[in-house]
Amino acid sequence: MMERLRNLLYRWRSLDELDKLGERELADLGLSRYELEELVTMSPEVPERMARMAAVFGLTVEDIRALRNEYLELLENCGHCDAVGQCRHMLDAGTAQPGNVGFCPNAAFYRAKAARPEG
Structure with a gap:
């Protein structure tokens, strides 16, 4: 409290x-x-949750922070997500995989970034 x-x-x-x-x-x-x-x-939980989801795709916090404008958009997407409960549950249970997190508004970015890590 x-x-x-x-x-x-x-x-x-x-x-x-x-x-x-x-x-x-x-x-x-x-x-x-x-x-x-x-x-x-923004809730302090958002950047942490976002980093955990990026890690599902093999990305580090540094990878997603590298592009500042995209990082701010990713934070905003995560902060306004309607699937926070589902996301939190899958991340905590360790069941989140790139193929089963289509509910994540940042999944497409993470997937593309993981496929082309140079930028």
Whole structure:
């Protein structure tokens, strides 16, 4: 419970700081206000779950972070996924395989990236 409260306070403070950023500062970051808000308010579980699913395809966190724009899109897809329960269950049970995770909104990207790891 305390951890959830700490996370909530952290997000609240981060959103407050985000509101104070000017357009130039956002441009320097290379992110839109919306993208920053998505990152700040995202559950801490999302990047971990996303990395675990990428590993099903033989990819590392470094592999998927290498392309920054795609990484942000992958995070957003994972964060708004309707199959979180199914995903979590398969990952925890160790039954997730490239051929049985069609519910994952990032599966096609992972599959393509695994087939062409150079980029």
